[in-house]
Amino acid sequence: MTGGPHAEGCDVVVVGEYYWDLIFTGLPEVPRLGADLFARGFGMLPGASFTTAMALHRLGLRTVWAADFGTDLFSRLALEAAQAEGLDDRLFRRLDHPLERVSASFSFAHDRGFVSYAVRDDLPPAPEVLDAVAPRALLLQSFRLEPELLALARAARQRGILVCLDCQHVAHRIDTPGVAELFREVDVFLPNESEAIGFTGEATAEAALERLATMVPTVLVKRGAAGAIGLSRGRRCSVAAPAVAVVDTTGAGDSFNAGFLYGRLRGCDFRDSVALAVACGTLATTGHGGSTLPDEDGLLAMVRHEAAASS
Template identity: 45%
Template sequence: MLLRRERASPYDVVLAGEYYFDLIFSGLGEVPRLGADVWSEGFDAVPGANFTTARALTLLNTNVAWWCETGSDLFSSLMISAAEKEGMDTSLFQRRTENRIRVSAAFSMAEDRGFISRFDGPETLPSTEILARLRPRVLLVQGLTCRNELPALFAFARSHGIYCCFDCQHVDESLEDANLLAILENSDCFLLNDTEAARLAGKSDLEALAAISRFTPLTVLKRGAKGAALLQQGTDVLERPAPKVDVVDTTGAGDSFNAGFIYGLLQGWPLEKVLDAAVLCGSAAVTAHGGKALPVEGELLRRLKDAGK
C-alpha cells in the first residue's frame, strides 16, 4: 500500500487527461431517437471528465496539478474560467492558440446516461523530465487512449517512487492488446467500471475483475448502485456496498470515485476504508448535476465516521 510520507514536491497528485465541457439534458421522458423532439425538464452546462476529478481532489484538500490540453475555443475558455473560480491549480494546462474542443451533449436518465461528443486536436502526456521535476506521490492517468509512450512513462514514474494509477475510461482495446497489457503491467492500480470490465474481459462483474487482476497489482471495479469491489494480487476480493441515495445525474460519478480512492490511498488507510471513501464520493456525485454535491474533506471524514468506518 501507499504510505504517508513527506516530499519536497508541492504536489500529492499529477492528474493527466482531457477536459470535457458537458451540456447535460435531464428529466427526459424517453431516450433521444431519430425523427422526434425530446424535451428535457432540466439542463446544465458544466465542465466534466477530469475537471470533476481535479475539483474533487481539491475539495478533499489534496494538492493536485492537472495536465490537460486547452485551446482558444469557447469550451476551453469556459473550462479554464471555472477551474480558476474553483481555486484549482492550472499551472500544467497546455494552452494552445488553436482549438482544443472537447464537448459532450449528455442525456441523463435515472438509470444511466449517454453522450454525443466532439473532440478536436491531440492529447499529450507530461514528459519524464516534468515528472522528475514535480515528483508527485501519485500519477493518475484518466481517459487517454492506450498510447505507446504510457508504459514507459509509468515505468519511469514508478522507478522514482511515484504510485501510478490508470483509469480505463472508454479505452477500446481488449486484454489481448499488447499495449494495454504493457500499461497494466507497469501500473500500480487499474480502475474501471462494470461495462468497461465486461468489454475488456468478455465476462461480467467479479469474473471480469478476476480476469483483469492477473495483469496489474491492484484492480478496482466500479459497480454503480452495487458499490465497488477490488482485487489485490494474492488476496481475496474485497466488496463494499453503496449507500442508498436519490439519483439525479450519474455523469461524473466514476471521476469522483477515483478522487475518493486516491485520497484514501494518500492517507495510508487500509483498502477497506479507501474503498469506502471512494464509494461515498461516487455516491455523493450522483445526487446533483455535474458533480456539484461533491464532499469537502471534513464532510467525507464525518460520513465515514458516521458509517463506522
C-alpha cells in the same frame, strides 16, 4: 494560479482532458431518432478529468492537473472554472488554436450516455515533469496505447510513484498488443462494470475482476448503484453504495477515483479506501456533474454514517 505554497511538490498529478458537459436530466425516455424530447433538468459545467482534479482538490490533496486548452469558447470556460476552483495550473498547456471538447449527456438515475466531440486527444506530459512536481501518485484518466503514455507511466513507477489508470470505454481488449506492457507499469486499474466486462470478454464483473487482478496488483470495478468490488494482492472487498436521491450520474466514476486516491494517500486500508471511493462517487450523483462534490468533512461524514448504519 501558481500552485500556492506547495508549488515544490504535490500529492497527485491528474492526466487527462476536460469536456465541457451539457447535461440533460429528467428526460421521458432515452433519445431516439424522430423524437423531440424536453428535459426537466439541465446543467452546464466542465467534466471528465476536471471533475477528478476538482474532487481531489476539495478533499485537501495537493493536485496538479495536466491538460491542454485552446482559443475556443469551451477552453476558455474550462480555464475560468479551474481558476475559480483554485486548481494548480503548472501543467496546463495553452495552445494558439481552437481545441473544442464538448459533450451532451442524457442522464438517468441508473446510467447516462453521451454524444461527444473533440478535436483531438491531449498528449500526456513528458516524463521529466514528474521531477518538477514530485507527485506521490499519478492518475491517468485516459487509457490509450501510445508511447508517450507508456513512457510517463514507466517513469512514474521508476520513481516510486503510485500509478493509477482509468478505463473510459477503450476500443481495445485485454489481449490487444501493448496492453500487457502498459499494465506492467500500473498499480491500480479502475474500470466500471461494463468496461471491465467488455475489456476482458468475461460474462460477469466478478470474473472480469479476477482476470484483471492477474495483471494489475489492485483492481476496482465500479458498479454504480451497486457500489464497487475490488481485489488487491489477494484481498477482496465489496462495498455497497449509500442510498441517495440521484440527480445525475455524469462524473460519478471520476469522483470515485478521487475518493480512492484520497483514502490511499491518507494511509487508509484497502477496504476503507474503497468505501471512501464509493461515497465520493455517490455524493457526486446528487447534483449535475461535479456540482455537488464533497469536501473532506462531507466525505468522512458520509462514510461514518454508513458505517454506523451497517453496524
